[in-house]
Amino acid sequence: MSEAVRLSYDVSADDFTHAGEASGAIKRTLKKLGIDMEIVRRVSIAVYEGEINMVIHANGGVIEAAISPTCIEIWLKDKGPGIKDIELAMQEGYSTARDHIRALGFGAGMGLPNIKKYTDEMKIDTEIGVGTTVYMKVNFT
Amino acid sequence: MTVNELKEALGAKLLAGEGGLDNIVECGYCGDLLSWVMGRAGENSAWVTVMGNVNAVAVAVLADISCIVLAENSVLDDDAKIKADEHDIPVIQTDIPQFELCVDIDKLIK
Numbered sequence: 001m002s003e004a005v006r007l008s009y010d011v012s013a014d015d016f017t018h019a020g021e022a023s024g025a026i027k028r029t030l031k032k033l034g035i036d037m038e039i040v041r042r043v044s045i046a047v048y049e050g051e052i053n054m055v056i057h058a059n060g061g062v063i064e065a066a067i068s069p070t071c072i073e074i075w076l077k078d079k080g081p082g083i084k085d086i087e088l089a090m091q092e093g094y095s096t097a098r099d100h101i102r103a104l105g106f107g108a109g110m111g112l113p114n115i116k117k118y119t120d121e122m123k124i125d126t127e128i129g130v131g132t133t134v135y136m137k138v139n140f141t
Numbered sequence: 142m143t144v145n146e147l148k149e150a151l152g153a154k155l156l157a158g159e160g161g162l163d164n165i166v167e168c169g170y171c172g173d174l175l176s177w178v179m180g181r182a183g184e185n186s187a188w189v190t191v192m193g194n195v196n197a198v199a200v201a202v203l204a205d206i207s208c209i210v211l212a213e214n215s216v217l218d219d220d221a222k223i224k225a226d227e228h229d230i231p232v233i234q235t236d237i238p239q240f241e242l243c244v245d246i247d248k249l250i251k
Contacts (some may be wrong), residue, residue, distance in 0.1 A: 016195065016196055019196065019199065020202070027202075037184075038184075040207050041204065044203040048203045052176075052196075053173075064245065104175075104194060105192045105194065105197060108176040111176055114176055114180040134173060
């Protein structure tokens with residue numbers, strides 16, 4: 001694997017049935033590449049959290065990933081409303097999800113904290129009314 | 142123990158994901174908030190929940206959970222059944238209440 005493998009997936013707004021397909025596809029790709037299973041698990045969880053956030057809060061968006069011999073980098077890009085208070089959003093248990101979302105089992109306020117927990121690097125760029133890009137990186141060694 | 146052995150020991154009913162019955166169960170977790178489960182359930186867990194929707198199956202797939210154990214006869218949705226079959230995630234169902242079910246599973250896997 002000398003060059004980075006690049007992947008891109010569309011995420012639809014409010015589509016809870018297909019949520020998890022992008023994270024599932026990234027998981028399968030990493031498994032095929034022979035990446036350590038614990039690392040594959042961490043990436044899968046982090047990407048699924050990001051994917052669900054895009055479905056719930058951001059009218060969908062695009063997930064891009066680049067896999068190099070040493071790491072995977074992922075960009076979750078949306079054109080949603082933006083995050084008003086990142087510090088608050090990063091707090092475990094804080095959620096703005098509405099009741100019908102909570103009834104599905106989401107809205108625990110663990111999405112962004114889980115991404116931070118399972119990645120080696122995480123960065124959020126957000127602008128109110130413009131959108132949000134969540135960047136994450138997981139090292140393979 | 143395998144999921145099949147757990148199912149037999151609990152007298153539970155298999156609702157979906159037959160292809161994963163040989164999955165190994167090493168630990169357990171209980172909860173209905175999906176992100177909470179994703180962040181804390183161990184690999185190869187038996188996951189006790191009442192959440193039988195398609196997103197619960199997605200969580201089990203991504204977090205390498207061995208099986209979903211639906212407590213108190215909670216229901217598995219049709220699209221969740223399809224996804225569980227597709228990904229070989231066994232979903233077993235029992236009428237045992239969540240707390241007692243966790244105690245039972247804990248005794249069985251230790």
